Structures are given as structure tokens and as C-alpha cells.
Amino acid sequence: MALPHSSxxxxxxxxxxxxxxxxxxxxxxxxxxxxxxxxVGAISALSISFYRWVLAFVLLSPFVLPKxxxxxxxxxxxxxxxxVLGLLGMLMYQGxxxxxxxxxxxxxxxxxxxxxxLFTIGIAAVLLNEKPTLFAITGGIISLTGITVxxxxxxxxxxxxxxxxxxxxxxxxxVVAVFCYAAYGVLxxxxxxxxxxxxxxxxxIGFGMLFHIPFVLHDGFSPINAxxxxxxxYAGTLPSLVAPLVWVKSIQLIGPSRTSIFIxxxxxxxxxxxxxxxxxxxxxxxxxxxxxxxxxxxMAQIGxxxxxxx
Numbered sequence: 285m286a287l288p289h290s291s292x293x294x295x296x297x298x299x300x301x302x303x304x305x306x307x308x309x310x311x312x313x314x315x316x317x318x319x320x321x322x323x324v325g326a327i328s329a330l331s332i333s334f335y336r337w338v339l340a341f342v343l344l345s346p347f348v349l350p351k352x353x354x355x356x357x358x359x360x361x362x363x364x365x366x367x368v369l370g371l372l373g374m375l376m377y378q379g380x381x382x383x384x385x386x387x388x389x390x391x392x393x394x395x396x397x398x399x400x401x402l403f404t405i406g407i408a409a410v411l412l413n414e415k416p417t418l419f420a421i422t423g424g425i426i427s428l429t430g431i432t433v434x435x436x437x438x439x440x441x442x443x444x445x446x447x448x449x450x451x452x453x454x455x456x457x458x459v460v461a462v463f464c465y466a467a468y469g470v471l472x473x474x475x476x477x478x479x480x481x482x483x484x485x486x487x488x489i490g491f492g493m494l495f496h497i498p499f500v501l502h503d504g505f506s507p508i509n510a511x512x513x514x515x516x517x518y519a520g521t522l523p524s525l526v527a528p529l530v531w532v533k534s535i536q537l538i539g540p541s542r543t544s545i546f547i548x549x550x551x552x553x554x555x556x557x558x559x560x561x562x563x564x565x566x567x568x569x570x571x572x573x574x575x576x577x578x579x580x581x582x583m584a585q586i587g588x589x590x591x592x593x594x
Contacts, residue, residue, distance in 0.1 A: 374492020388454025394554025423583025
């Protein structure tokens with residue numbers, strides 16, 4: 285997952301157990317996909333997305349708000365950029381993910397999330413002038429074909445013949461959501477705001493929360509009750525606060541390259557939990573789509589890494 289820029293102080297020799305840090309973050313994010321699916325019918329997509337960020341904002345305020353106030357003159361010029369990041373990461377990505385869960389499976393959401401690194405490479409090529417290699421482009425084509433297989437549920441004749449009636453709208457929404465999150469990550473790298481991690485996250489959450497308000501006022505708030513309060517509590521704490529901090533700590537200890545490898549486990553962990561906990565079916569087109577998407581992403585990342593080292 286893309287996160288606000290943080291200084292890296294990687295130590296060369298680390299005990300094996302530190303690799304549990306990125307694994308823990310990936311597991312938290314994978315479980316959150318299941319929570320997203322369980323929210324369907326229990327609370328509206330906009331409401332859980334809004335409540336999630338309200339809770340995270342409230343929990344962070346005692347620790348971060350005094351620092352924000354002291355640094356207000358430093359922060360002020362960066363508010364427009366923080367607003368854009370909050371829009372892309374907190375409203376568009378999360379809001380669309382919750383909405384997508386109404387019409388697609390947690391398995392598909394997890395697999396499509398694997399496209400974030402690939403879309404990141406594509407957007408970085410435009411905004412950061414990081415030209416991908418032929419190897420990376422080939423990987424991208426393979427991954428995009430995998431998305432097509434997944435959305436068409438294995439029947440490519442649907443697309444060739446122009447038949448889209450069998451598509452899940454949620455799959456298309458997730459593609460848009462993933463693109464927004466990739467753009468969020470690239471802009472984070474491009475701007476590299478001179479703010480500490482908690483301040484950065486806190487202000488983005490604040491903007492994301494504000495951007496939700498017009499939509500939830502229009503659609504109405506879903507009440508929090510005994511059936512959905514645990515969904516809100518989970519979403520507003522572990523994936524919103526704990527996982528990002530654990531992820532950044534992992535980057536500091538074992539480096540960004542080693543840490544980023546673990547993100548490729550997200551679709552596999554999500555699918556495994558969905559199959560066993562939600563009783564979702566894992567079908568042949570899931571296997572083919574996942575292999576093509578993950579394989580293409582790995583190729584693209586390797587190609588990009590080689591290009592960077594030249």
C-alpha cells in the first residue's frame with residue numbers, strides 16, 4: 285500500500301521475526317476486505333467509510349492535533365495537496381471499495397487490489413517520467429489481460445462479442461478505486477511533503493472525512509447498531525492506523541524493496557479467508573486471472589527495478 289513519505293533508516297542486519305511486521309500489515313488489510321464484504325446489508329457503503337475515518341480522526345486527535353496547531357504555519361501551504369491525497373486515498377479508494385462489495389466478491393476485490401503496483405508504474409511513467417522497460421510493459425499487458433479474464437469470469441468471448449451483461453459492476457468500480465490509490469501513491473512520492481508520518485495521515489484523514497459529509501448528508505446516515513459497530517471499530521483502527529504504522533516500521537527495518545514484496549500476498553490471503561469464512565467459490569477463472577495479474581505485476585516490478593538500477 286502507498287503511504288505518506290517517511291524517512292528510511294534501514295538497518296542492514298535484522299532478526300527474522302521483523303518480517304512478521306509486513307506480514308501482519310498485509311493480514312490486517314486482507315481481513316479488512318472481508319469486513320468490507322460483511323458490511324453489505326449491515327451499513328451503507330458511504331456510512332461505514334465516513335464512520336471509519338471519523339473514528340480514526342478522533343483517536344489520533346489527542347496525539348497529533350496539538351502538534352498540528354504548533355506547525356500550522358508550516359502546514360498551511362500544503363493543505364491543497366493534502367486535500368487531494370485525502371480525496372484519492374480516503375474517499376475515492378475506500379468509498380468505491382465499500383460500494384464495489386455490493387456487486388462483487390471479496391475474492392475479486394483482493395485480486396484486483398494486486399493491480400495497485402502496476403497502475404503505480406503506469407502513472408509514475410507519466411508524472412515522474414519513470415519510463416518502464418519492455419519487460420515491465422509486457423508484464424503490464426499480461427496483468428491487464430488477467431483483469432479482463434477476471435471481470436469476464438473467464439469468458440473472453442463476452443468481451444470480443446461486446447456482451448457486458450455478465451460483468452460485475454463492483455469489478456469495474458474496484459478498477460477505478462485501485463487507479464485512484466495508485467495515483468495517491470505516486471503523488472505522495474512526487475510531493476514528499478515535509479511532515480511527519482502521523483501529521484500527514486491525520487490531515488489526509490481529516491480531509492477525507494470532510495469530503496464524505498456532502499454524500500452522507502445526501503444519502504442519509506446508516507445508524508450504528510449491535511450488528512455493525514464491530515465493523516466500524518475494526519475499519520477505523522487496525523487497517524486505518526495500525527497497519528500503516530507497522531508497514532512504515534517494516535520499511536525502516538528491512539527496507540522498501542523487501543517490504544513491498546509482501547503486498548503481493550494480499551490477494552492470496554484475502555481469497556483464502558473469503559473461501560473459508562465467507563464460503564465464496566474459488567473457480568478456474570480466479571486462478572487464471574490471479575496468476576496473470578500477479579505474474580504480470582511481478583514482471584513489471586522487476587522490469588522497473590532493473591531500469592532504476594541502470
